[in-house]
Amino acid sequence: MTAPLPPDLSPDQTFALPEVFLRWFAKKGWSPRPHQLDLLARAEAGRSTLLIAPTGAGKTLAGFLPSLVDLSRRPKHRPGTRLPGVHTLYISPLKALATDIQRNLTMPVEEMGLRIKMEARTGDTSASRRQRQKASPPDILLTTPEQLALLLSHADAADFFGDLSTVIFDELHSLVASKRGHLLALGLARLRKHAPGLRTIGLSATVTDPAELCEWLVAQEPDHRHQADLVTVEGGAKPEITILKSKERVPWQGHMARYAMPEIYEAIQAHKTTLLFVNTRSQAELLFQELWRINEDTLPIALHHGSLDVSQRRRVEAAMAANELRAVVATSTLDLGIDWGDVDLVVHVGAPKGASRLAQRIGRANHRMDEPSKAILVPANRFEVMECQAALDANYLGAQDSPPMREGCLDVLAQHVLGMACAEPFRADDLYAEVTSASVYRDMDRTTFDQVVDFVATGGYALRVYERYAKIRLTEDGTWRITHPSVAQGYRMNAGTIIESETLLVRLIRAKTRSGMSRGGPVLGKIEENFLETLAAGDTFLFSGQVLRFEGIHEMECLVTKAKGDEAKVPYYGGQKFPLTTFLAARVREMLADPKQWDALPPQVHDWLEIQARKSSIPGPNDLLIETFPNGNRFFMVAYPFEGRLAHQTLGMLLTRRLERMRAKPLGFVATDYALSIWGKGDMGEMIGTKRLSLDELFDEDMLGDDLEAWMADSWLLKRTFRQCAVIAGLVTKNHPGREKTGRQMTVSSDLVYDVLRQHEPDHILLRATWADAATGLLDVKRVSDLLARIKRHILHRDLAEISPLAVPIMLEAGRERVDGEARDDVLQEAMEQDLIIRALGEASRYRSNYLT
Numbered sequence: 001m002t003a004p005l006p007p008d009l010s011p012d013q014t015f016a017l018p019e020v021f022l023r024w025f026a027k028k029g030w031s032p033r034p035h036q037l038d039l040l041a042r043a044e045a046g047r048s049t050l051l052i053a054p055t056g057a058g059k060t061l062a063g064f065l066p067s068l069v070d071l072s073r074r075p076k077h078r079p080g081t082r083l084p085g086v087h088t089l090y091i092s093p094l095k096a097l098a099t100d101i102q103r104n105l106t107m108p109v110e111e112m113g114l115r116i117k118m119e120a121r122t123g124d125t126s127a128s129r130r131q132r133q134k135a136s137p138p139d140i141l142l143t144t145p146e147q148l149a150l151l152l153s154h155a156d157a158a159d160f161f162g163d164l165s166t167v168i169f170d171e172l173h174s175l176v177a178s179k180r181g182h183l184l185a186l187g188l189a190r191l192r193k194h195a196p197g198l199r200t201i202g203l204s205a206t207v208t209d210p211a212e213l214c215e216w217l218v219a220q221e222p223d224h225r226h227q228a229d230l231v232t233v234e235g236g237a238k239p240e241i242t243i244l245k246s247k248e249r250v251p252w253q254g255h256m257a258r259y260a261m262p263e264i265y266e267a268i269q270a271h272k273t274t275l276l277f278v279n280t281r282s283q284a285e286l287l288f289q290e291l292w293r294i295n296e297d298t299l300p301i302a303l304h305h306g307s308l309d310v311s312q313r314r315r316v317e318a319a320m321a322a323n324e325l326r327a328v329v330a331t332s333t334l335d336l337g338i339d340w341g342d343v344d345l346v347v348h349v350g351a352p353k354g355a356s357r358l359a360q361r362i363g364r365a366n367h368r369m370d371e372p373s374k375a376i377l378v379p380a381n382r383f384e385v386m387e388c389q390a391a392l393d394a395n396y397l398g399a400q401d402s403p404p405m406r407e408g409c410l411d412v413l414a415q416h417v418l419g420m421a422c423a424e425p426f427r428a429d430d431l432y433a434e435v436t437s438a439s440v441y442r443d444m445d446r447t448t449f450d451q452v453v454d455f456v457a458t459g460g461y462a463l464r465v466y467e468r469y470a471k472i473r474l475t476e477d478g479t480w481r482i483t484h485p486s487v488a489q490g491y492r493m494n495a496g497t498i499i500e501s502e503t504l505l506v507r508l509i510r511a512k513t514r515s516g517m518s519r520g521g522p523v524l525g526k527i528e529e530n531f532l533e534t535l536a537a538g539d540t541f542l543f544s545g546q547v548l549r550f551e552g553i554h555e556m557e558c559l560v561t562k563a564k565g566d567e568a569k570v571p572y573y574g575g576q577k578f579p580l581t582t583f584l585a586a587r588v589r590e591m592l593a594d595p596k597q598w599d600a601l602p603p604q605v606h607d608w609l610e611i612q613a614r615k616s617s618i619p620g621p622n623d624l625l626i627e628t629f630p631n632g633n634r635f636f637m638v639a640y641p642f643e644g645r646l647a648h649q650t651l652g653m654l655l656t657r658r659l660e661r662m663r664a665k666p667l668g669f670v671a672t673d674y675a676l677s678i679w680g681k682g683d684m685g686e687m688i689g690t691k692r693l694s695l696d697e698l699f700d701e702d703m704l705g706d707d708l709e710a711w712m713a714d715s716w717l718l719k720r721t722f723r724q725c726a727v728i729a730g731l732v733t734k735n736h737p738g739r740e741k742t743g744r745q746m747t748v749s750s751d752l753v754y755d756v757l758r759q760h761e762p763d764h765i766l767l768r769a770t771w772a773d774a775a776t777g778l779l780d781v782k783r784v785s786d787l788l789a790r791i792k793r794h795i796l797h798r799d800l801a802e803i804s805p806l807a808v809p810i811m812l813e814a815g816r817e818r819v820d821g822e823a824r825d826d827v828l829q830e831a832m833e834q835d836l837i838i839r840a841l842g843e844a845s846r847y848r849s850n851y852l853t
Contacts, residue, residue, distance in 0.1 A: 016041075018072055021065075024112045035233045036062040040069065042229050043166070043199055048217050050172070050202040052210060053233035059203045063168045064088070064105060064140075066201070070165060071116050071139055083136060085163040089191075090142040091184065093174045099314070101170070102142050103321065116140065121147050124310045134160065145175065145184040146496040152190050153419040153492060164195040169217070172202035174360075176216050176440075179497035179728065182408045185216065185438040186416040192219055193434060200228065206359050212405055212439075219437040239359075239373040241395060243388050250382055250604055252837065253812035255283060257349050257380040261290050264347055267376060268299065271345040273320070274327040278349050281305045281331055285542040287349055288329040299326040306331065308525040346375040351387040353673075354581040358391045381809060383588075383674045385605045387580070390587035406776055408441035410452055410769040411729035412497055417456045418730055419495065421472045422488040425479035428453055448765075453480065455765045459731065462761040463753070471730065494733050499724045503528055504558045506543060509551065524548075527558055580644035580673040582783065588674070589621045589642050608805050611841055616804040617796055624791040626695060627807055628685030629800040634667065637684045638677045638807045643787050646780040648676040651787070653711055654703045659684070662693055675810040685799035695795045701788045704781065712774060722770040723750035729766055805840045812836065 017025075017032060017040070025032055035051065036058055042049045043066030053059045067088040077083065090101065102120045109116050119138040121130060123146065133141070137160060143151075151157060167188065175181050192198050200217045207213060214227040248259040257264075268274045268291075276291075278284050288303040295301060302316045302325050319325050323342045352358035358377075377388040413435065420426050432449050435441050454460065457480070459469025471487050472480045482488055503526040510521060527543060539550045540563040548560040591597045595613075598606045612618060619625035619640060627638045641648060648671035655678060659666040665681040678684075687693035712718050726732040732750045757764045775781040798804075803811060 016044075018069060020072060020112050020114075021069065024108060027111075032065075033058055033062070033233075035231050036065055038231055039063070039201065040065050042231070043201065046197065046199055048200040048228040049231055050204070050207075050210060050214050050217060050228050051231045051233070052204055052207050053231075054205055057233050059205070060101060060104065060170070061108075063170070063201050063203045064090075066199075067140060067166050067168075068109070068114065068116065072112075072114050076115065084139075085160050086137045086139070086141045087163060088140045088166045088168065089148070089161075089164060090140060090168045090170065091148060091175070092142065092144060092170045093180070094144075094171075099142075099317065100321075105140075118142065123147070145180050145187065146498070148187045149183055149416075149419055149495045150492055152187055153422040153488065153495065155423060157190075157423050158194050161191055161194040164191060164198055166199050166201060167191065168201045168203065170203050171360075172204045172213055172216075173207050174204075176213065176405055179409050179412050181216075181405070182412040182440055183416060183497050185408070185440050186413070186435060189219070189434050189438040190420065192437070202228070209404065215439045216405070220439050220442045222436065222442070239375060239395060241375045241377065241392050243385070243392060244376055244378045245602060250379065250385060250602060253381050253809040255350055255380045256286055256290075257378045258290060260349075260378050261294060264349070264378060265291060265294050267345060267347060268301070268327045269297065271326075273323065273325060273343045274345040274347055275343050276327060276329045276347045276349060277352075278329065278331060279353065282542070283350065284329050284331050289542060289547070291327070291329070300324060301327045301329070304328055304330040309523050312525065344374060346373065347378060348375065349378045350380045351384040351580075351673075352377070352391050353387075354391075354584060359395055382605050382608055383672075383809060385601055386588050386591050387584060387673075389600055390584050390591060394583065394587060405440060406772075408438065408444065409728075409772065410448070410765050411725040413441065413444075413449075413452050414456055414729040414765065415491075415495065415497075417453055418471055418482075418487070418491050421456070421480055421482050422491050425475070425477075425481045427479055451765050455729070455731075460757070460761055460764050460766075462757055462764065469731065490733055491730065494727070494730065497728050499727055504553065506548075506558045506560060508548070509559050509561055524560075582643075582786075585642045585644060585673075586621070589619070592618060592642075593621045593623075612805040615802075615840075615842060616798045616800060616806065619796060620794070622790055623794045623796050624699070624787075625806075626795060626797045627800055627804055628683075628688065628797070629803055629807075630683070631679075631803060631811070634679045634681070635683045635685065636677060636679050636803075636807075636811075638675055638804075638810060640675050640806065641787050641791075642674050643783055644780065645671055645673050647783040647787060648672065650779040650781065650784050652676050652678065654707050654784075655698065657707055657711060658698055658703065659693075662687075662698070664693060670810060670813050672810055672813055675807070677807070677810045677813075688797055689799060695797060696793075699788060699791060699795060701785065701792075704785055704788070708781070712771070712779075718770060718774055719751055719754055721774045722754045722766065725766050725769045725773060726750045726753065729769070731766060802842065803836060803840045808836050808840045 017037070021032075035053060039049055039051055039062045051059060051062055053062070071087055074084075074087075092101065099120055099122070102118055105118060109118065117138040118140040119129075119133060119142070121133060121141055121143040123144070134154075134156065151160060154160075169175055169184075175184055188200070202213055202217050204213070210230055210232075211227065214230055215225055217228040218226045220226055244260055244263060246260050246263055248263075251259060264276070276287060278287055284303060284305045288301070291301055300319070302319065304313055304316045316325070316328060320328060320343075348358065358375075377392065379385040379388045416435075417431065420431060428450065431453075432446060435449065436444060453472075457470060457472045457474070458464035459466060463469045470483055473483050475481055506524045506527050508521045508524055524543060524546075537550060537552055540547050541550065542548075543560075547563040549563040551559045551561055553559070592609070595609075595618075598609055601609075609618065616627055617625055625640045627636075629636055629638075639651075641651065643651075652669035652671050655676075656666040656669055659678065659680065659682075663682065664684050664687060666678055667680045669676060669678040671677075684693060688695060723732065727734060727750075731753065757767055761767075
């Protein structure tokens with residue numbers, strides 16, 4: 001609900017736009033919208049505000065209107081006087097969004113003849129331009145959280161931001177929920193020190209908890225929670241979302257939806273401009289190649305993802321803005337805010353994994369409040385049909401499921417403490433008060449803060465004997481200062497919280513020569529080093545929409561040539577899948593448990609579930625169905641928690657440890673978003689039937705005690721998490737002045753430190769940060785805990801002679817985790833898909849196999 005206007009404002013003041021703005025609106029045939037004037041009135045009163053409005057409601061103009069009006073009244077700068085600092089800071093989660101906003105704002109500024117200088121500053125901005133911006137600050141600076149952290153680490157930050165009036169956070173919900181958001185919250189706290197009268201404006205279309213964001217926008221006190229104003233815009237045309245009703249068979253398993261490519265191409269042909277979203281870079285590459293393979297009309301179709309070279313991304317964005325493309329295949333790089341009005345269709349290939357994410361992506365079509373966005377969901381497999389239906393229902397209900405904010409991370413705080421010391425000496429009391437004014441660090445106790453400062457100063461108790469870990473020192477005047485100027489240089493080369501795999505430039509060369517490899521040729525983008533380590537010279541893979549032949553690595557470059565043919569030997573590289581949200585998982589369980597809702601599903605999926613109900617069982621919304629059956633010379637246990645891949649992987653790791661102790665001889669497991677399959681040499685169904693194996697004991701909540709701790713202590717996943725925390729905190733640095741560590745060198749460094757800390761200082765700040773990260777991220781421990789509580793006394797066991805229809809997808813899933821133990825042996829050989837399906841359908845296959853398979 002929109003907060004009332006401040007008591008010192010009359011309704012008439014909400015319409016007090018300067019004449020130049022009124023003329024501009026009139027010339028365009030527009031009228032200022034009420035929420036734009038409302039936000040202007042609040043800003044004029046110095047109030048911070050969160051604006052929640054649907055796509056196309058003019059959020060961007062509303063956010064910038066107070067700054068444009070204020071700057072239009074500012075007198076012209078007199079020569080010989082100090083140049084004013086930045087007036088307005090706009091912070092975006094995406095580089096592409098900052099660039100797009102600059103382009104869109106330039107038009108009204110030029111048309112009104114306003115003397116306003118706007119510039120973008122992202123990771124793609126040249127060093128020379130950054131220096132010019134420091135010497136001659138723009139009025140409006142459009143930037144990212146990482147660039148803000150860098151700017152605040154310089155000694156001139158107080159001058160640069162001393163005149164700051166407004167900070168605008170676009171797509172605020174996307175900024176705050178991660179470590180990036182924690183660093184940004186700390187940066188905002190420092191900005192308030194440089195500009196005490198600062199006002200903030202948050203813009204978002206999809207918000208789960210508005211109060212949480214309203215607190216984030218303003219300074220907090222230990223004994224009082226402050227909130228920004230809230231303005232909510234209701235309405236907006238409901239989107240037109242459909243799920244592709246394909247004439248082809250929907251696969252039982254897979255993620256690429258190749259079956260639907262002709263129909264997707266027909267949709268592109270029937271619309272002006274189509275945005276095609278997928279969840280990973282590898283999916284983007286494969287989809288792009290498939291579309292080009294069938295692109296008989298040679299329609300202009302482009303590719304956009306974060307690994308591509310910046311010049312290629314900019315060309316695609318410029319071509320989209322100029323309406324020169326018929327389709328763009330994209331990942332999350334184009335999720336947010338990009339204002340291309342001529343996009344009239346969004347196609348989501350694969351399930352969206354979240355209702356809020358789907359709403360965000362659908363909003364890229366039409367981008368006008370009074371016109372419905374049009375979207376087609378293309379499920380890649382039969383389980384995804386149900387997930388797409390659940391996401392569609394949630395969108396019409398207006399449900400939101402963005403992840404909640406977590407408490408501020410300690411590794412991020414350590415980075416910020418060092419950055420503030422690089423800017424100027426600080427007193428611990430002052431910095432503690434500043435840090436705890438940020439909402440996500442509000443509840444942090446002083447002891448923990450002092451431990452973080454001590455970590456930055458010494459590396460902690462176990463590492464204080466090593467001089468290289470001493471970054472700051474306490475001086476006689478009671479302030480903390482950096483120990484050497486090189487510390488500041490090192491900080492600025494490593495600032496940020498986005499930890500990606502080591503990447504190499506991909507350079508397209510002509511061919512190998514007798515003397516070696518030619519070095520000439522264009523750079524196509526970057527690719528993960530750990531992927532390249534799996535390739536041998538001559539292997540082919542997909543990248544930048546082409547099939548490339550791997551020739552070798554030279555220094556920090558991956559050298560490739562164009563491959564003959566259109567089949568890639570290695571069709572996958574990099575990219576992370578989004579986790580299935582709790583909201584959608586619950587909705588899928590409800591749909592599965594209610595046969596009346598099956599009528600909304602395609603006939604082949606409806607019949608698949610009917611046969612499952614006859615052959616095995618359909619679990620209730622709070623039940624856990626466990627199926628056991630033999631296959632080949634192995635025995636299987638398949639569970640259907642529907643809690644997402646991360647939770648299932650954690651569950652699989654813990655269950656295999658327990659099954660080992662119960663002498664069930666597990667060999668391995670595989671997890672999907674919907675199910676978990678464990679296989680072994682022991683007949684788990686027979687063990688359950690004879691009560692030698694209790695499912696209640698197997699799935700008892702106590703597995704999250706000693707079992708979890710024992711597994712995490714030895715897990716390579718925990719070491720990988722520690723490495724990421726160590727890099728963010730500055731304990732292990734990738735970039736050094738004059739040299740750079742490889743990913744392998746960093747792994748060795750962090751593993752050694754991890755082992756030392758585990759042995760000598762188990763309560764070290766970074767180990768605490770690592771456990772917190774693992775529990776909320778890689779392992780999703782809370783979700784596993786909620787699952788175990790939900791299924792207590794609700795476990796259904798079906799011991800089957802053959803595989804069930806519901807089990808076929810996970811039995812076909814590629815890539816399995818191995819489990820060491822007494823049954824360590826050769827792994828399960830995958831059965832042929834057709835054979836599995838026929839056996840799963842049983843008698844039904846006699847008259848339905850052609851239709852269903």
